[in-house]
Amino acid sequence: MTEAKDEAITREPAPAGTTRIAALGDLHVKEHGSPSYKELFEEISQIAEILVLTGDLTDLGKPKEAEILAADLRACSIPVVAVLGNHDYECGCVEEVSKIMKDAGVQLLEGQAVEIKGVGFAGVKGFAGGFGRHMLGSFGEPAIKAMVAESVEETMRLENALRQVRSERAMVVLHYAPIPETVMGEPPEIYPFLGSSRLAETIDRFPVRAVVHGHAHRGTYEGRTPGGAPVYNVASHIEKPTGRPYALFDL
Numbered sequence: 001m002t003e004a005k006d007e008a009i010t011r012e013p014a015p016a017g018t019t020r021i022a023a024l025g026d027l028h029v030k031e032h033g034s035p036s037y038k039e040l041f042e043e044i045s046q047i048a049e050i051l052v053l054t055g056d057l058t059d060l061g062k063p064k065e066a067e068i069l070a071a072d073l074r075a076c077s078i079p080v081v082a083v084l085g086n087h088d089y090e091c092g093c094v095e096e097v098s099k100i101m102k103d104a105g106v107q108l109l110e111g112q113a114v115e116i117k118g119v120g121f122a123g124v125k126g127f128a129g130g131f132g133r134h135m136l137g138s139f140g141e142p143a144i145k146a147m148v149a150e151s152v153e154e155t156m157r158l159e160n161a162l163r164q165v166r167s168e169r170a171m172v173v174l175h176y177a178p179i180p181e182t183v184m185g186e187p188p189e190i191y192p193f194l195g196s197s198r199l200a201e202t203i204d205r206f207p208v209r210a211v212v213h214g215h216a217h218r219g220t221y222e223g224r225t226p227g228g229a230p231v232y233n234v235a236s237h238i239e240k241p242t243g244r245p246y247a248l249f250d251l
């Protein structure tokens, strides 16, 4: 099985039989004072065949913020696949934000899969809950049980999405982290709020070539699930082998 491979920025085409994918997360587009992403999207369109956005598209989940991003995305001439992040839920307008993204041509994954240029993308936002032996368990108050249930539900959505993938070249797109390695750099006290090992348990039951996520702005670029699937934290703040805000993968 060929693994995803990072490439320095190159104008050379992706090797035969592979598709070049650019991935980045946590754009946090604000209503006022945000940098324009037009030039970045133009640059990515020259280099990659598909753009993947790993959530926190907006800063507060405001429709106006989504509209600003949608306008910038007009500069992107390649297919765009995305999941939402927790910030996209903040002001309670998630349906409107989703509609604006879909109207802008973004393939928004909320537990579905889509195949583009031979690559199967399975995407879900994911949720918090912690990692390994220290994951939050369903015990005690209803509020704790609701939190665990949400985490399990997101995992089941990911499982359904992965079942739909027909391509041998599968990429999982998340906002929350599936492993603790790629959140390292954040304060250990907040690890449980940055992701859940339940996602990795599901990923490891399927042949997945690469997993991308965001959310942990101060995390670490690269890690692996216990089953060996490569995981990349592509939050725009993370230093990447490309030297740019986005990562590149030839899948």
Ligand SMILES: [Fe+2]
Residues within 6 Å of the ligand: 026, 028, 056, 085, 087, 214, 215, 216, 217
């Ligand atoms: Fe973020």
Ligand SMILES: [Fe+2]
Residues within 6 Å of the ligand: 056, 085, 086, 087, 175, 214, 215, 216
């Ligand atoms: Fe986030």
